[in-house]
Amino acid sequence: MRARAGDAQAAYRLGEVLGRCRNYQPMPGGEFAEMLARATAKGTTQVRIGGRSLDDPQLLDAVLYFKDRADAICGDVGDLSASARAGDARAWLELAAERGHARAMVDYGEFAFEDLPSDGDLLDHAAEVARRRELARAYLHRAFQAGEPESLLALAVAHGSKPYLGRDMTEALAYFKAYRGTEAGRRMPAGVHGFVEQQLIASGDAPQAAETDRRAAQILQAFRQRRAPR
Numbered sequence: 620m621r622a623r624a625g626d627a628q629a630a631y632r633l634g635e636v637l638g639r640c641r642n643y644q645p646m647p648g649g650e651f652a653e654m655l656a657r658a659t660a661k662g663t664t665q666v667r668i669g670g671r672s673l674d675d676p677q678l679l680d681a682v683l684y685f686k687d688r689a690d691a692i693c694g695d696v697g698d699l700s701a702s703a704r705a706g707d708a709r710a711w712l713e714l715a716a717e718r719g720h721a722r723a724m725v726d727y728g729e730f731a732f733e734d735l736p737s738d739g740d741l742l743d744h745a746a747e748v749a750r751r752r753e754l755a756r757a758y759l760h761r762a763f764q765a766g767e768p769e770s771l772l773a774l775a776v777a778h779g780s781k782p783y784l785g786r787d788m789t790e791a792l793a794y795f796k797a798y799r800g801t802e803a804g805r806r807m808p809a810g811v812h813g814f815v816e817q818q819l820i821a822s823g824d825a826p827q828a829a830e831t832d833r834r835a836a837q838i839l840q841a842f843r844q845r846r847a848p849r
Contacts, residue, residue, distance in 0.1 A: 622711065630715035631723045638708030638730045640693035651686060655679060677817075680810025706734030709751075716758050724762040725769045728755035728777055728784075752783055764845050771798035771842065779819035789826040791819045793834035800839045 622630035646654075708730040715723035731751040735741050741748050759777065762770035771794050777784040779791030795816060798804040807815075 622714065625718065627715045627718035627720040627723070630711050630718065631720045631726075634708045634711035634715060634723060634730070635692060635726065636696055636699070637703050637711065638726070638733075639689065640696050641699055641703055643689060643693040643696070645690070645694060646686075652683070655682065677810040677814045680808050681814040684808055684811045704734070705736075709733065713754070721762045721765045721767040722769065724758035724765075725767055725773045727758050728773060729781070731755050732783065756784055763842060766842070766845055768798060768801040768803040768842075771795070771801065771804070771838070775819055788820055788824060789831055789834060792816065792826065792831040793838055795819055796831060796835035797838040797842060800835070801842070 622633055709727065712723045712727045712730060716727055731754070732741070732748065735744055735748065755777070759770050759774055763774070774784075775791045775794035775798060778787045778794065782791075799807070799812060
């Protein structure tokens with residue numbers, strides 16, 4: 620009711636919960652850590668995430684980091700209604716973004732196409748796909764200009780592992796390196812930095828480091844000045 624009445628934060632929270640918590644299963648942190656420790660001690664290399672086995676220190680850092688984030692978002696949600704569907708998150712995030720919510724602008728692209736999972740679905744709804752893609756691009760541009768650091772990470776993903784803005788490894792890594800230069804990026808553990816970077820380039824060739832460093836510096840300067848990078 621608050622969201623429909625114009626509360627952008629309420630609309631964002633609905634979108635966040637419906638997007639991130641439908642498959643969430645709570646587990647106490649100690650129990651989760653013990654499970655990982657047992658699996659690692661047994662040499663469980665058959666279980667792989669993002670191409671890495673559970674005994675990889677960077678993967679362990681990433682798993683614990685993303686579990687903490689999931690707990691923070693979903694820990695007090697409880698059971699979601701069985702009527703919650705893919706696509707519901709996008710609708711609420713779009714509503715929040717239109718009302719000026721910067722994090723909704725950042726997250727919109729992550730869920731923009733989840734109700735169109737196959738290539739056939741994308742082709743059958745080509746006009747709607749184009750509309751959502753351009754909306755996601757515009758939202759990220761607005762969030763960037765508003766100084767939302769997570770927009771840099773979202774732009775990295777949008778050119779890398781989920782390239783709805785076009786695969787470009789130089790842009791993906793440059794935006795990620797620029798994100799690492801922000802206060803929010805510096806709070807991300809070093810092991811998670813390495814894991815995320817590997818995931819960004821998993822299906823493409825890594826560009827020259829000097830080129831990505833130059834582009835990252837350009838992006839970070841533009842971000843600090845609140846203008847679109849060229």
